[in-house]
Amino acid sequence: MVKKKFKQKQKEKVAQDPVAALTPWEAYQKQQQRAQKKSKPTIEKKLPRLKKLRRKNLMGRLAFLLTLFGVVLLTALYFVSPLSHVGLISVSADKHSTLAEQKVIDASGIKSSDLVLGVLLHQDKIEKRMHRREPKIKEVTFKVHGLRNVELKLKTYKTMGLLMRHERYYPILENGAIASDSTAQPVNNHSVYRNFKAGKKLQQMIKQYRQLPTTVRNSISEIQFSPTKLNPQRVHLYMNDGNQVYATIKTFAKKMRYYPDIAKEMQKKGTVNLEVGAYSYPF
Structure with missing residues (x-):
């Protein structure tokens, strides 16, 4: 009777738990499958997240394309509008500049038909062109105001003297270059250079001249290049006080510094020779 009850309970247990009817290995595989089903999310659960992610990516791409299209459209509109072209051109220069605004432009x-962006x-390229056409220009800075107004800010070479050529006076710049504009009469009390040609000798002379104190420079009326066999660098100066000076280009700045002291000791107007040593004698 007891055995029958035990067998009946086993049958009921098997009927309630099908795994119990399997072999141990089959039961283990069944349990693993159930565990995997519980741990893996279903497609139904994944689908809303995938839709949300795709929508986010789509909106990001759409925003990028709209922004790119907007930039291209605004750029195109800018280039076809008057705002892209040069409006007013102005010139500002340092205090010693003598250049006319229109000449600089x-x-x-x-x-006015040029693009501001192109400038x-x-x-x-524009600065090189300006240097070539106008030697007085030393440096140019470009500035844009109000989207289309261009300002040219100049630094210019100082004028160190006037070169006498064919009865005309041409400005000699501090770098030794000769400006193209000329006058029939000397201007601004600059020293006049005669018998010089554009080149090495004139550049050396200007370099020496620049080293002199302003008071000495202002006392020189005229500088003539007058070489000799013994001294191929000789220059002949006519001073504002009536004296004359002979000097050598190579030692010009060093020796001319002493001219004011020598002139004070001279009792009469005469000649000061600074080629070899320093001495003076009356006319």
């Missing part, structure tokens, strides 16, 4: 070659991208 002509030297730049910038026109900014070709600053070096």
